[in-house]
Amino acid sequence: MTATPRISRFPVPEIQDLPEDIRARVLAVQEKSGFVPNVFLALAHRPDEFRAFFAYHDALMEKPGNLTKAEREMIVVATSNANQCQYCVVAHGAILRIRAKNPLVADQVAVNYRKADITPRQKAMLDFAMKVSAAAYAVGDDDFDTLRQHGFDDEDAWDIAGIAAFFGLSNRMANVTNMRANAEFYAMGR
Incomplete structure (x- = not known):
């Protein structure tokens, strides 16, 4: 029998020790x-950063707009795979399966969205x-033209870029902390 892996390289606070607003969330x-x-537990190590992280997360992922919640999750899964972030691929893959009502799409997007x-x-x-995630310096007017041809406007482009960029941060922190995905995520939406 193997030991349960730690969920982070850094200290993980107990729920009862969290500041009230974070504990409530x-x-x-x-x-x-x-x-x-x-x-939630791994990032609670730094309460101010936890608050900022989840405020920006919610602003990007929970807002109304031309992107569906499933499409927002597709962005997370595809870019997280490119960034080799096991936590985000597994966790957001589960959310994608649920939001898309499709048990296959998350695995397909994670392996090769093309x-x-x-x-x-x-x-x-x-x-x-993916271009924003890997080579944002190369984004140009042609990229925006392509998005427009598919019904996206400039605000949608901002949303796509914001999600890809934000999860670049998230992926890097998850990898540095060695954050482990909860076992529950693996079975969700299947």
Whole structure:
């Protein structure tokens, strides 16, 4: 029998020791999902950064707009795979399966979105997100023209770029902390 891996290289606070606002958020997530995703506990090591991280996360991922919640998760899964972030691929893959109501799409997008059963619009969205993730310096007017041809406007381009960039930060912190995905994520939405 193997030992349960630590969820972070850094200290992980106990829920009862968290500042009240963070504890309330963690408990609300636990109530909704039935478990506490490890990202909440690992990032709670630094409460001010936790608050800033999740405020920006929510601003990007929970807002209304032309991108569906499933499409936002597709961006996270594809770019997180490119950044070799196991935590985000697993956790957001689970969310994608649920939001897309499709048990296959997250695995397809994670392995190779170019061969996934997604629409041409979604492929153009992910092409742009991947360029932002890997080579933002090379983004140009042609990229925006391609997005427009698929029904995206400049605000949508901002959203795609913001999600790809934000999860670049998230992926790097998850990798540095050696954040472990909760076992519950693996079975969700299958």
